[in-house]
Amino acid sequence: MENYTLKDFTLQTLRTDAIDRTIQFKKWHKQAKQNNHQVFWTKAYGAVKPEMTIEDPSTGLKRKVISFVSNDYLGMSQRPETIQAGIQALQTYGTGACAAPSIGGYLDIHQELEKEIADFTGQEDALVFSSGFGVNVGVLNALLGKEDIAFIDSQVHSSVLDGLRGTNTKNIGHNNPEYLEFILQNERSKYKTAMVIIDGIYSQDGDIAPLPEIVTLCKKYNALIYMDDAHGIGVFGKNGRGIAEYFNLLGQVDIITGTLSKAFGAVGGFVACSKDMADYLRLHANTTVFSSSLTPQVTCSVLKALELIKTDKSILQKLWDNVNYFRKRLLEEGFDIKQSVAAIFPIMIRDPYKTYEVARLLKERNIYAMSIVFPAVVNKDSRIRVSLIASHEKEHLEALITALSEIDKELHIK
Numbered sequence: 001m002e003n004y005t006l007k008d009f010t011l012q013t014l015r016t017d018a019i020d021r022t023i024q025f026k027k028w029h030k031q032a033k034q035n036n037h038q039v040f041w042t043k044a045y046g047a048v049k050p051e052m053t054i055e056d057p058s059t060g061l062k063r064k065v066i067s068f069v070s071n072d073y074l075g076m077s078q079r080p081e082t083i084q085a086g087i088q089a090l091q092t093y094g095t096g097a098c099a100a101p102s103i104g105g106y107l108d109i110h111q112e113l114e115k116e117i118a119d120f121t122g123q124e125d126a127l128v129f130s131s132g133f134g135v136n137v138g139v140l141n142a143l144l145g146k147e148d149i150a151f152i153d154s155q156v157h158s159s160v161l162d163g164l165r166g167t168n169t170k171n172i173g174h175n176n177p178e179y180l181e182f183i184l185q186n187e188r189s190k191y192k193t194a195m196v197i198i199d200g201i202y203s204q205d206g207d208i209a210p211l212p213e214i215v216t217l218c219k220k221y222n223a224l225i226y227m228d229d230a231h232g233i234g235v236f237g238k239n240g241r242g243i244a245e246y247f248n249l250l251g252q253v254d255i256i257t258g259t260l261s262k263a264f265g266a267v268g269g270f271v272a273c274s275k276d277m278a279d280y281l282r283l284h285a286n287t288t289v290f291s292s293s294l295t296p297q298v299t300c301s302v303l304k305a306l307e308l309i310k311t312d313k314s315i316l317q318k319l320w321d322n323v324n325y326f327r328k329r330l331l332e333e334g335f336d337i338k339q340s341v342a343a344i345f346p347i348m349i350r351d352p353y354k355t356y357e358v359a360r361l362l363k364e365r366n367i368y369a370m371s372i373v374f375p376a377v378v379n380k381d382s383r384i385r386v387s388l389i390a391s392h393e394k395e396h397l398e399a400l401i402t403a404l405s406e407i408d409k410e411l412h413i414k
């Protein structure tokens, strides 16, 4: 059977013009369609939650599935309290502020959310943006220029890379403080600002940054720390305040960014930092300066989610019960999940074609989990990505383990 990967396509078309490339893309897409591999977006009917309905790519019919694709870690998108808070905001403020915050779209509820996020993350101040992707692009563009350098972990999110086009960068490998020190020793003095950029929890492997070592090194070499805590905030630490709380380092990270689309169950993003830096960003982070404010509904639903996170610890406990149970079961069954410690589990398949096959066979068994292949990861790191949330039940987790074990008999994925 032909096996033409997305990476083959990318390499072959590097030097073609844009129109040629779109035409040649059909070769790869045709192959995927013939093999019933779902490579484009899967259509869902209704809410994205543990039991949901999607369109079956091979028949076009609706299929009820158990789903492991949502990052709504605490189930906040479906809670009556967050929904009610959103409805009230719609009635009070309407559907949008319809202006950028800098030119009239800044509401009292935006300021309230900024204060709540600053307090929750242990920082002096915070700004909210209409996407987490936009936070990284806007903040990094505003802070780093031609005389500066970003030392970046090799597995940071693509939004970080998009924010660094106007500055110097150096790859520091992955979770490797010794190598970071070597680079800081050699490179730090050549630049004005040095910034070490990490994720708190890495979005594909679910592993955790060695924050204590990084804090020590950044102090020693006078570098700023920038931590994207998209997958840590709301999930890690005794009170869900993220990776800084988990390591008892609240207030020690210069810049923390995150999304409102995961533990907070909505959409949007934030940066939390010093008051001076926040004020500078209010007029220099273009992805908020020139972009309309977060909607009132989202703002109030997130405020309610934060209140629930702070007052009802049983929600976080339920997530961790699921995560600990599922990790134990996967390891008992012999699956390779790399160094995952979070609610994200990479089920390593290590071949892109086989990964699409596994996703297809899972769907046949009414299980919905994402295949992750190039360019999100290199071909040999292709995997099925499983994301657990608090509202999964044990039966959902067991159904996935049973399906994976059955597929293993056919495709040998362990």
Ligand SMILES: Cc1ncc(COP(=O)(O)O)c(C=O)c1O
Residues within 6 Å of the ligand: 131, 132, 133, 134, 157, 159, 199, 203, 228, 230, 231, 258, 259, 260, 261, 267, 268, 269
């Ligand atoms: C580590 C990380 N940073 C940033 C983002 C972007 O966040 P958003 O979905 O709010 O744009 C994501 C989302 O997938 C992420 O995983």
